[in-house]
Amino acid sequence: MSVTGFLRKFLLLEMMQGMWVTLKNQFRPHITVEYPKETVEFAPRFRGVPRLRKDPATGEELCVSCLLCEAICPTECISIVSEKRPDGKGKQLVSFTINYERCCFCGLCVDPCPTKPITAIYMSHDYELAGYDRDAYVTAREELVDGKPAKLYTR
Amino acid sequence: MSDALVRNLAIPLAQVLVVLGVASGAVAYMTLIERKILAFMQLRLSPRRVGPHGILQPIADGIKLLIKEDITPTRADKLLFTLAPILTVLPAFTALSLIPFSGGGKFTLFGYEFFPWIADVNVGVVFLLAISSLGIYGIMLGGWASNSKYPMLGALRSAAQMVSYEVPFGFSIIGVLMLSGTASMVGIVEAQRQAHLWYFAPQCLGLFVFFVSGVAETNRLPFDLPEAEAELVAGFHTEYTGMKFAFFMLAEYVSMMVIASIVTTLFFGGWLRPFPNVAALGWLNFGLDHLHPALPGFVWFGLKTFLVLFVYLWLRGTFPRYRYDQLMNLGWFWMIPLSIANVVLTGAVVLLVAR
Ligand code: SF4
Numbered sequence: 001m002s003v004t005g006f007l008r009k010f011l012l013l014e015m016m017q018g019m020w021v022t023l024k025n026q027f028r029p030h031i032t033v034e035y036p037k038e039t040v041e042f043a044p045r046f047r048g049v050p051r052l053r054k055d056p057a058t059g060e061e062l063c064v065s066c067l068l069c070e071a072i073c074p075t076e077c078i079s080i081v082s083e084k085r086p087d088g089k090g091k092q093l094v095s096f097t098i099n100y101e102r103c104c105f106c107g108l109c110v111d112p113c114p115t116k117p118i119t120a121i122y123m124s125h126d127y128e129l130a131g132y133d134r135d136a137y138v139t140a141r142e143e144l145v146d147g148k149p150a151k152l153y154t155r
Numbered sequence: 156m157s158d159a160l161v162r163n164l165a166i167p168l169a170q171v172l173v174v175l176g177v178a179s180g181a182v183a184y185m186t187l188i189e190r191k192i193l194a195f196m197q198l199r200l201s202p203r204r205v206g207p208h209g210i211l212q213p214i215a216d217g218i219k220l221l222i223k224e225d226i227t228p229t230r231a232d233k234l235l236f237t238l239a240p241i242l243t244v245l246p247a248f249t250a251l252s253l254i255p256f257s258g259g260g261k262f263t264l265f266g267y268e269f270f271p272w273i274a275d276v277n278v279g280v281v282f283l284l285a286i287s288s289l290g291i292y293g294i295m296l297g298g299w300a301s302n303s304k305y306p307m308l309g310a311l312r313s314a315a316q317m318v319s320y321e322v323p324f325g326f327s328i329i330g331v332l333m334l335s336g337t338a339s340m341v342g343i344v345e346a347q348r349q350a351h352l353w354y355f356a357p358q359c360l361g362l363f364v365f366f367v368s369g370v371a372e373t374n375r376l377p378f379d380l381p382e383a384e385a386e387l388v389a390g391f392h393t394e395y396t397g398m399k400f401a402f403f404m405l406a407e408y409v410s411m412m413v414i415a416s417i418v419t420t421l422f423f424g425g426w427l428r429p430f431p432n433v434a435a436l437g438w439l440n441f442g443l444d445h446l447h448p449a450l451p452g453f454v455w456f457g458l459k460t461f462l463v464l465f466v467y468l469w470l471r472g473t474f475p476r477y478r479y480d481q482l483m484n485l486g487w488f489w490m491i492p493l494s495i496a497n498v499v500l501t502g503a504v505v506l507l508v509a510r
């Protein structure tokens with residue numbers, strides 16, 4: 001070890017440098033986002049809870065009940081019930097539930113959805129998921145489609 | 156009440172109560188200050204919800220701890236399990252009885268004479284060392300009585316750590332004792348006044364060793380291995396809840412205050428203002444000595460102690476935790492030789508100068 005190296009170590013200069021950094025930080029403004037009062041801008045591909053949507057142009061059901069999302073979901077949290085349409089063409093959703101207790105927000109369900117370019121299932125920006133009982137985490141189809149009204153936690 | 160009864164019983168009791176109250180209050184607010192300082196170091200906010208800027212947070216914490224469920228693990232040794240927190244707190248508070256909070260000898264209040272300290276023992280420093288090493292019994296017993304292996308491991312590590320740092324802790328003080336020629340806390344401060352010198356200058360090595368060992372003794376970061384939450388799930392107090400847990404924390408913070416007070420007393424001139432013998436600097440007493448001669452002493456003592464405590468928190472905000480073998484290495488390979496070297500050096504200098 002060189003002499004300067006030894007002196008640096010013996011006089012704890014590196015430690016002093018570290019302490020200087022923290023001392024300087026004492027006087028800097030904080031960078032915390034005070035969450036309930038303010039939120040951050042999300043990146044466009046931010047993955048909140050998966051939700052269903054209707055065609056924004058026509059208001060028609062986008063999902064064709066192909067069950068691809070149910071099949072690919074690694075945690076098996078999607079369950080779809082569908083029936084034949086009265087006119088015999090294709091299927092119609094009866095119920096579409098996602099159990100958010102199990103969902104890991106992986107986004108795999110969005111990938112195979114065939115209703116391109118607008119997928120019927122999509123990762124929404126809704127992330128405020130607190131609930132008071134376990135039922136709060138099993139969402140019915142209506143809720144999925146229309147989206148829960150945004151809760152404001154501001155006090 | 157007879158005069159003797161008041162002087163020998165009521166006054167000491169009142170002093171003890173005042174010191175206990177002030178110390179407990181200081182501990183409560185130190186937890187808040189600690190959170191604030193740590194938060195500012197990490198560019199975070201600190202508790203701000205309870206009261207303006209969170210100043211009622213310690214009270215809320217206290218209430219929370221009081222109403223928490225008090226759990227004793229099955230097949231734990233009930234008596235020792237309850238006794239352990241008390242055993243940790245008592246020595247910590249006892250050490251406070253020796254700290255001289257202000258100078259100027261006695262002052263009179265309601266016609267009775269008071270000292271601004273509880274006891275001035277002529278073996279004060281030695282007694283402090285003895286008392287501060289008692290806290291480990293509480294930790295050991297708490298870890299053992301919990302009937303669980305994590306507290307047991309935490310307690311064992313704690314014992315090893317505290318024992319190895321006890322040695323340099325004691326050695327590093329000897330230099331001060333040599334310079335002042337007394338082991339009484341009041342006497343040491345007086346000696347610093349007469350020497351026109353605070354002992355941190357000639358004893359910088361001793362101060363360094365003492366402070367580092369003190370941090371290790373009180374299990375604070377970066378030496379908080381007994382409660383390493385990553386490996387031990389909180390160490391010796393894993394099984395403790397509510398008020399019993401709070402007692403351990405209380406002991407830790409009181410010990411911190413004791414160490415800071417000792418550092419202030421031994422190395423930074425205790426209650427003395429800077430350059431205590433220069434009459435021209437009398438304005439440093441803030442005019443408080445016109446109110447009462449003992450008051451500026453309290454202020455300066457509090458100020459210095461707070462600064463030392465700030466360094467404690469500063470260290471916590473800066474350094475990562477030591478690995479266990481590094482801790483032992485530091486204690487046995489660096490701290491003990493350094494403290495012994497300090498004793499030898501001081502002894503040689505004192506001998507040469509005294510001739
Ligand atoms: S995000 Fe992942 S876990 Fe959640 S529903 Fe879609 S596929 Fe399943």
Ligand code: SF4
Pocket residue numbers: 062063064065066067068069070080109112113114115119120121
């Ligand atoms: S993959 Fe898309 S279209 Fe197919 S069932 Fe799921 S949401 Fe409906």
